[in-house]
Amino acid sequence: MLSNFEVDIIQLRTTPYKIGYNLGKYLKDKTLLTVFSNLTKPEINMNHLHDVFSWVxxxxxxxxxxxxxxxxxxxxKVAAMFSGYDVPKLTNMGCSTFVDHQYYVRNYDFSPEIYDGLLLLLSSKNVLASCGYSLQVIGRHDGVNESGLAIGLHFVNNEEYQEGIAAWTSVRMVLDTCTCTEEAIDLLKEIPHAACYNFSLGDSYGSYAAVEVSPEKVLVRRESSFISCVNHFQNPDMKKKNRANIEGSLNRNEYIYSLKSQNLSMKEAFHKFSDKNSPLFFTDYDNLFGTLHTFAYSFEEKTLTTDVAQGNKDLTINFEEWVKGTNIKESKLNGHIQVFG
Known part of the structure; x- marks a missing residue:
């Protein structure tokens, strides 16, 4: 059976402190507080947290x-719950991305039980304005900033886990401070990563890449016409860090490669990801692998398009106009997910 699935949209143009305050008021009575309280450590090393955050x-x-x-x-307590620093190992999550010089499009696959259900558009002092889906409130699954830099995370493995920055907080740091793919690569090489992840990147200058990171090393993967990024490392020097079973990730990668020859528009590519019958769309929510949202950005038109699983209507935002001060009217995204039992 299908269950209603909602994501709230929040737009904030204020100081970082007031952004946090407003989000805190929003979260105060949400079950998400209990979820992250149970998933995170009671306390973390605040000196280490401040050293990294103060710098980046x-x-x-x-x-x-x-x-x-x-x-x-x-x-x-709040820092332990939401900073994304020294977070205990989380179960596998899936993500698939296609990016070239024209557009960036991706799906995020996981469980609705561990999902903020928030699309945030933020503009604040001393950082770049951005729009993205939040994870652990201050982190992001994926997003784009006012410079036209798009980024998303892709889980690979947590066997080499160490104290450090979670991938979703790294995504937020990139969106806040980097204007292009090359700057993002430089930052991702400096951040102390907690686990093995891919980051898919593309910018308005026509540059795109996949950054394969582990606590031990960071390598960059580039291809001539586009990048497919899923949930395994493809650089020969990193393949030994992949999980034993990556068949699903390999299949998604093969399908994404088949899309390149079709010369799809961004809208067409978006629906190759968001259509419930797509090989990239999953409904195994009970086993932490169901598609929750699709996110895309056109580098040429400076517009982002998004929707949640089996949504009623794609939302397209002229992000350039939003950055200039024009708020969007929408406050929710509505869709449906498959539930059993």
């Missing part, structure tokens, strides 16, 4: 302070 994204420290005030919870 001091705005996120202010946002965490605002979250603390909005939630009326101790700052140390």
């Amino acid at each position: 994204s001091p705005n996120l420290l202010e946002e965490l302070q605002g979250l603390s005030e909005g939630l009326q919870l101790p700052y140390k």
Whole structure:
């Protein structure tokens, strides 16, 4: 049977502290608080957190302070729950991305039980404005910033897990501070990563890449006409870090490669990902592998298009106009997911 599935859209144009405060007020009575309280450690090394955040994204420290005030919870507790620093190993998640010089399009696959259900459009001082789906509130699954840099995460393995920055917080740091693919690559080479992930990247200058990261090393993968990015490493020097069973990831990769020869428009590519009958769309939500949203960005038109699983209507946002001050009217995305039992 199908169950209603909703994502809230929140638009904020204010200081990092007030962004955190407003999100804290929004979260105060949500079950998401219990979810992340159960998933995260009671406390983390605050000195290590501050060392990394102060260097890369001091705005996120202010946002965490605002979250603390909005939630009326101790700052140390909020930092452990939402910073994405030293997060315990999470179960596998899936993501598939196609990116070339024209557009970026991807699916995010996981469980609705561990999903913020928030699309955030933020504009604040000293950082780049961005739009993306939140993970652990301050992190992002994927998104784009005002410079036209798009990025998304792809889980690979957590066997080499160490204390460090979660991939979703890395995505947010890139969106806040980087204007192009090359700057993002440089930053991803410097961040202390907690686990093995791919990052798919594309920008308005026509540059795109996949960055394969582990706590041990970071390598960049480039191809001449486009990049397919899924849930396994493809660089020969990184393949030994893949999980034993990557058949599903290999199949998705093969299908994405088949799309290139079709010369699809962004809208056509978007629906190759979001259509419920697509080889890239999954409904195994009970086993943490169901498609939750599709996200795309046109580097040429400076518009983003998105929808949630089996949504009623794609939402297209002229992000350039939003950055200039024009808010969108929509406050929710509505779709459906398959539930059993």
